[in-house]
Amino acid sequence: MKKILSICLFEIKRTFKKKSSIVLMLGMPLLFTFLFGSIFGKNADIAFRIALVDEEQTAYSKDIIQKLMHDEMISYELFNALEAEKLLASNEVQGIVTLEKGIANKLRNEEPAATFQPSLGIATAPLIKQQVNQAMQSLDIYVAAAQVGGFYFNESWESVYERLTGNERQIQAWTEQRINASDGHPLMGISYSSAGFSIMFVMIMMLSMTGTLIEARQAGIWSRLFTTPVTRFQVLLGYFLSFFIVGGIQFFLLILLSSTLFDVNWGSPVALLLLVTALLLCVVGLGMSIASLVKTVEQQNAIGTLVIISTCMLGGVYWPISIVPDVMQKIANFVPQTWAMEGFTSLIADSGTVGDILVPLIVLLGFAVIFLSIGLSRMNYT
Amino acid sequence: MLTLSDVKKSFGAHEVIKGISFQVEKGESFGLLGPNGAGKSTLISMICGLIPNGEGEIRVNGKLVSKHRKETQQMIGVVPQDIALYPTMSALDNLMFWGKMYGLSGKKAKDRAKEVLEIVGLTERGKDRVETFSGGMKRRINIGAALMHEPQLLIMDEPTVGIDPQSRSHILETVKSLNEQGLTVIYTSHYMEEVEFLCKRIAIIDEGKLLISGTKKDLNNRLAGGIVLKLTVGSLHPSFIEQVKKLNGVEKVIVQQAEEIDVHLQSKMESVADVILLASQSGVVIHNMHLKEANLETLFLQLTGRSLRE
Numbered sequence: 245m246k247k248i249l250s251i252c253l254f255e256i257k258r259t260f261k262k263k264s265s266i267v268l269m270l271g272m273p274l275l276f277t278f279l280f281g282s283i284f285g286k287n288a289d290i291a292f293r294i295a296l297v298d299e300e301q302t303a304y305s306k307d308i309i310q311k312l313m314h315d316e317m318i319s320y321e322l323f324n325a326l327e328a329e330k331l332l333a334s335n336e337v338q339g340i341v342t343l344e345k346g347i348a349n350k351l352r353n354e355e356p357a358a359t360f361q362p363s364l365g366i367a368t369a370p371l372i373k374q375q376v377n378q379a380m381q382s383l384d385i386y387v388a389a390a391q392v393g394g395f396y397f398n399e400s401w402e403s404v405y406e407r408l409t410g411n412e413r414q415i416q417a418w419t420e421q422r423i424n425a426s427d428g429h430p431l432m433g434i435s436y437s438s439a440g441f442s443i444m445f446v447m448i449m450m451l452s453m454t455g456t457l458i459e460a461r462q463a464g465i466w467s468r469l470f471t472t473p474v475t476r477f478q479v480l481l482g483y484f485l486s487f488f489i490v491g492g493i494q495f496f497l498l499i500l501l502s503s504t505l506f507d508v509n510w511g512s513p514v515a516l517l518l519l520v521t522a523l524l525l526c527v528v529g530l531g532m533s534i535a536s537l538v539k540t541v542e543q544q545n546a547i548g549t550l551v552i553i554s555t556c557m558l559g560g561v562y563w564p565i566s567i568v569p570d571v572m573q574k575i576a577n578f579v580p581q582t583w584a585m586e587g588f589t590s591l592i593a594d595s596g597t598v599g600d601i602l603v604p605l606i607v608l609l610g611f612a613v614i615f616l617s618i619g620l621s622r623m624n625y626t
Numbered sequence: 627m628l629t630l631s632d633v634k635k636s637f638g639a640h641e642v643i644k645g646i647s648f649q650v651e652k653g654e655s656f657g658l659l660g661p662n663g664a665g666k667s668t669l670i671s672m673i674c675g676l677i678p679n680g681e682g683e684i685r686v687n688g689k690l691v692s693k694h695r696k697e698t699q700q701m702i703g704v705v706p707q708d709i710a711l712y713p714t715m716s717a718l719d720n721l722m723f724w725g726k727m728y729g730l731s732g733k734k735a736k737d738r739a740k741e742v743l744e745i746v747g748l749t750e751r752g753k754d755r756v757e758t759f760s761g762g763m764k765r766r767i768n769i770g771a772a773l774m775h776e777p778q779l780l781i782m783d784e785p786t787v788g789i790d791p792q793s794r795s796h797i798l799e800t801v802k803s804l805n806e807q808g809l810t811v812i813y814t815s816h817y818m819e820e821v822e823f824l825c826k827r828i829a830i831i832d833e834g835k836l837l838i839s840g841t842k843k844d845l846n847n848r849l850a851g852g853i854v855l856k857l858t859v860g861s862l863h864p865s866f867i868e869q870v871k872k873l874n875g876v877e878k879v880i881v882q883q884a885e886e887i888d889v890h891l892q893s894k895m896e897s898v899a900d901v902i903l904l905a906s907q908s909g910v911v912i913h914n915m916h917l918k919e920a921n922l923e924t925l926f927l928q929l930t931g932r933s934l935r936e
Binding site (some may be wrong): 246250254257258261262281462464465467468469470471472473474 | 674708709
């Protein structure tokens with residue numbers, strides 16, 4: 245046990261001796277949390293206020309507007325065209341979305357049916373365009389059905405559409421009432437960024453730390469270690485513990501600092517501890533499995549960074565997973581970050597308890613078992 | 627102290643150690659000579675339990691390495707060919723770490739690390755990071771790490787590769803002094819002069835086989851000739867070589883290149899004069915000639931037909 249602790253403490257000391265480790269552990273995540281938190285944060289309604297102009301004025305356009313207004317990141321407000329122009333000129337809104345007359349027919353004929361006029365330099369313009377398109381496409385099937393129905397029943401498509409979507413609206417209203425009653429909230433702003441960037445930078449830190457396995461192997465340190473009376477088990481456990489403890493310290497400090505600086509409430513401490521533990525096991529396992537599959541530190545950095553950044557994108561670390569297409573949301577179930585974010589959302593936004601994060605916990609532990617098995621079974625010791 | 631009995635090792639179908647046996651007595655300094663790829667490092671890796679031996683037995687102080695790996699490893703200090711240290715940590719931290727790997731506790735490890743720094747002559751640099759050291763200083767700390775637990779047997783695998791003459795001399799003097807204090811040393815190198823300086827007994831291995839072993843005197847006696855006459859000639863007739871071989875006092879003739887021959891002579895200058903006379907009579911023009919005392923390098927050449935540093 246003394247030898248395991250000696251290896252562990254030596255590795256921790258080595259990590260904290262590097263100034264770059266402190267920047268990577270704390271500086272970068274806090275900076276990114278602040279930057280992204282401001283974009284998607286509490287002030288998002290001020291930063292992204294979009295004027296909506298309804299030239300169509302039908303039940304269909306009203307449904308689109310209703311869908312857009314439910315968005316949690318961007319604040320859409322209804323104005324007439326003149327007001328909207330004035331607001332855009334005075335920079336009080338960051339863009340105008342205009343639902344044009346004959347929107348349904350245009351959509352059917354695959355013509356542009358809505359216009360988006362962004363202010364200069366607005367970074368979220370593609371996101372807003374995508375949201376408007378998604379809102380229209382989600383109602384497209386009703387329009388198609390209403391147009392066919394109108395033809396057969398000799399009615400206007402608008403009245404058929406109204407009948408078709410009436411039930412839908414009732415169900416939606418009932419669902420919303422239930423959601424509000426259950427106090428479910430989406431994770432927003434600084435809280436979202438804090439959780440997301442904590443995950444990402446802990447992963448990057450662990451990638452850098454597990455690279456020491458390759459460094460030690462390349463420098464002949466492992467060969468020398470195995471000429472001393474220590475076992476492989478002791479060496480690996482020593483390293484593993486050091487990774488786990490450094491990751492834990494990083495998470496603890498990030499939680500502490502984000503609570504203090506950005507007023508993030510991380511929810512139940514016990515549940516948080518369990519979630520962070522499961523996530524760390526998974527992340528250390530991922531780092532070790534990458535280290536076992538590559539030969540050089542350079543390969544570890546290149547492949548590891550690619551894996552982390554892409555899975556973070558997929559797992560909803562940078563932006564809410566709800567804004568990506570359904571297919572991507574399904575694929576996201578196969579990356580650990582999705583489950584970690586689900587767990588954090590449950591704890592931070594919904595004041596969840598251990599029971600509420602059981603599924604993310606189990607899935608993360610499952611990932612940990614898989615990654616650690618790959619890492620330990622494929623590790624090259626000489 | 628150390629006994630190897632018919633040790634063999636194969637990697638797949640490739641047999642790298644082909645039945646090597648030798649013994650090293652307590653307090654002895656034993657040299658293991660051989661060119662790159664001869665099997666020296668594999669042999670050392672087996673002695674210190676890094677890789678299992680295939681057939682045969684390796685015993686350290688009577689204990690089988692294969693059965694008592696931890697106990698035998700505790701008796702051995704290994705200085706690897708690589709500088710296996712943590713560059714961003716201080717010399718003191720490095721030494722303490724390796725001490726702890728041999729079971730030294732915190733206080734003992736620190737005290738011993740200070741002693742070791744003195745042995746390797748780096749007391750003043752103890753708190754400096756290893757990455758700021760010269761190659762020679764790193765090598766000295768590399769040796770120091772193997773001395774932390776006061777081993778009974780020190781195995782050094784080419785510990786002076788790539789360092790300046792001053793550091794090399796310091797290392798050799800340190801090892802000689804440790805050996806004189808009773809530490810058993812196994813020193814591998816392809817620098818014949820280092821082995822000749824340090825070791826009382828020497829084994830030469832090549833292609834996984836032990837070619838010869840014994841004291842320096844034993845090995846010198848095995849040399850085909852005490853003096854080597856190196857000749858560079860204008861043109862070489864095969865008949866000339868045959869005639870040289872028949873001369874009194876000539877042990878062996880080795881044709882190095884088309885116009886270069888080594889004539890191994892038992893001794894004495896009259897044999898040299900006979901060779902020159904024969905060349906003159908045979909019409910062979912001698913462009914250059916010099917005499918060389920035979921040494922281990924010569925012996926290795928005789929045994930394998932190759933140079934030690936090939």
